[in-house]
Amino acid sequence: MTAGTTLTTTATTAEHELAALQREHGRPLFALLLRLCDGDRQRAEDLVQETLVRAWQHPEALRADSFDSVRPWLMTVARRLAIDARRARQARPAEIGDAVLDHAAPVCADHAERAAAALDVREAVKTLTPQHREVLVLVYFQGASVAEAAQTLGIPPGTVKSRAYYALRALRRVLPGYAADLR
Secondary structure, X not given: OOHHHHHHHHHHHHHHHHHHHHHHHHHHHHHHHHHHOOOOHHXXXXXXXXXXXXXXXXXXXXXXXXOOOOHXXXXXXXXXXHHHHHHHHHHOOOOOOHHHHHOOOOOOOOHHHHHHHHHHHHXXXXXXXXXXXXXXXXXXXXXXXXXXXXXXXXXXXXXXXXXXXXXXXHHHHHOHHHHHHHO
């Protein structure tokens, strides 16, 4: 017999042994892993396959004469794989579905876009009258209340509201792409 024939026979024998392991121990392994995976069938099936891969990688454990059955060894390997998988999932941030992203507020993609938007707004604010600009800066950029802006500028609160309204309206005309952000 040649070396190539021996490898084929060994591989075939290993495949048959692995299939026999699957038939004999697959259901109990799956039942154990299903409990350890909190009912997640897909994860349990993946771990059964990983357990059988480990058995295939360690044929010496399957042929050991020190025990009557390989089932305890397989169950131990499966339990350890389930524990490792759980720990790995807990170490990562929780996964979220795409549905959460559908409701997320749009954000500027990067610093360059934010900087360009800031420049656009600055240029647009320069087109306002000095009175409108003063109110806008106080109320929207410095966070002053209408009453505080009125006191600072020495004008009635109604005038502050009116100037803020007309300033925003003028900005919407100058910055049509930003109209939703100016509400």
